[in-house]
Amino acid sequence: MIIDKGIPIKNVYYMLTYAFKELKHNNYENIMGEEFEDIYDLFAEILYLGITCLLKQGLHRQYITQEDELHTLRGKLSIQRTLKKRMSRDTHLVCEFDTFSENNVFNQILKSCVFLLLRHSDVSSTRKTKLRKLMIYFEAVDEIPSSSIRWNMLRYDRNLRTYQMLHSICYFLLQSRLLTTDDGNVKMECFSDEHMNLLFQRFVMEFYKRKHPEYKPRAKQIKWDMDVDENVSVAMLPIMQTDITLTVGQRTLIIDAKYYGRTVQENLGKFTIHSSNLYQIHAYVTNEDRYHTGLVDGLLLYARTSSDIQPDMHFINHDGNIFMAKTLDLCQDFKKIEEQLEKIPDYPLGS
Numbered sequence: 001m002i003i004d005k006g007i008p009i010k011n012v013y014y015m016l017t018y019a020f021k022e023l024k025h026n027n028y029e030n031i032m033g034e035e036f037e038d039i040y041d042l043f044a045e046i047l048y049l050g051i052t053c054l055l056k057q058g059l060h061r062q063y064i065t066q067e068d069e070l071h072t073l074r075g076k077l078s079i080q081r082t083l084k085k086r087m088s089r090d091t092h093l094v095c096e097f098d099t100f101s102e103n104n105v106f107n108q109i110l111k112s113c114v115f116l117l118l119r120h121s122d123v124s125s126t127r128k129t130k131l132r133k134l135m136i137y138f139e140a141v142d143e144i145p146s147s148s149i150r151w152n153m154l155r156y157d158r159n160l161r162t163y164q165m166l167h168s169i170c171y172f173l174l175q176s177r178l179l180t181t182d183d184g185n186v187k188m189e190c191f192s193d194e195h196m197n198l199l200f201q202r203f204v205m206e207f208y209k210r211k212h213p214e215y216k217p218r219a220k221q222i223k224w225d226m227d228v229d230e231n232v233s234v235a236m237l238p239i240m241q242t243d244i245t246l247t248v249g250q251r252t253l254i255i256d257a258k259y260y261g262r263t264v265q266e267n268l269g270k271f272t273i274h275s276s277n278l279y280q281i282h283a284y285v286t287n288e289d290r291y292h293t294g295l296v297d298g299l300l301l302y303a304r305t306s307s308d309i310q311p312d313m314h315f316i317n318h319d320g321n322i323f324m325a326k327t328l329d330l331c332q333d334f335k336k337i338e339e340q341l342e343k344i345p346d347y348p349l350g351s
Contacts (some may be wrong), residue, residue, distance in 0.1 A: 005240075010334075013042060016169075018207050019203050021201060023046070040123050043117065043125045049167075051166070057162075062101070066098070070189035075097025078094040078096055108141055112143045113169075113174055199259075200258075207338070211342070216246070221241050223240075240284055244257065251295050253297050258277060285297065289321060298324070299347075301326055310327045
């Protein structure tokens with residue numbers, strides 16, 4: 001089965017295994033032998049296997065602060081609220097105390113995501129039944145609005161690796177915009193290009209990290225090549241953050257991975273590379289190569305679409321910097337996708 005752009009769902013799973021190393025362990029490899037009708041059906045199976053694994057280990061617990069009205073003192077007394085109670089002839093003590101509970105954000109994210117999938121029409125009834133059975137163990141866990149999740153504040157140690165992977169899947173799902181129909185039913189928009197773009201970027205990065213650590217794959221922040229005038233605030237300049245930066249011999253290759261519905265733009269019957277993409281990669285390369293060595297190059301790597309016209313070009317500027325635009329066909333056998341990625345660092349001879 002396929003998703004938008006004709007990409008087989010199995011290939012999406014392979015991309016996920018690169019993006020999230022945890023999928024290489026436990027029982028996740030069994031997924032490769034199954035058929036999935038939709039990307040959400042795949043995510044539902046991953047969550048089912050992941051949560052099943054967590055339940056065997058025991059759900060993560062941590063101390064959380066609770067407030068309750070008690071007859072005897074427990075923890076810290078809330079004096080002001082207790083006095084208000086006394087004024088109304090209520091003898092209860094308002095206490096704040098810590099409890100070791102599974103009702104924490106780590107589990108709340110999982111429960112919220114599962115309930116989202118249970119309402120999704122593209123998840124098979126079989127997988128919905130399996131997920132509902134797991135939710136029996138989450139009765140003490142609250143759901144949480146996706147807007148209140150502070151993803152950047154979550155911290156994971158080695159005992160929480162499964163949570164980290166599952167939360168990454170949940171991030172893709174919960175960040176999808178929810179729509180409510182006139183009859184009150186909740187539905188989710190299609191897995192958007194924005195979400196696939198994030199997955200595509202992470203897949204390419206993790207491929208080189210796993211296969212070619214000698215290239216030192218990394219996302220790098222590039223400084224502007226400029227004399228900072230005291231009247232000009234550097235804070236007003238946009239941050240230049242590369243998707244992937246590789247060191248290939250003496251050369252540096254900056255890769256900007258793009259997942260678009262259209263890989264080229266059209267104007268008066270002429271097809272060209274997206275102007276903003278070309279300006280962006282040009283800015284990255286020229287600012288990184290501040291000493292004009294000609295040893296910094298740029299590649300726009302697009303996920304190939306079904307369009308007849310695809311970007312495929314390269315040129316060299318006066319400093320010797322090489323600029324390229326290529327496509328990666330995600331619809332082909334995954335081994336061929338890997339082979340295509342292997343050839344990219346062979347430039348400029350491979351161009």
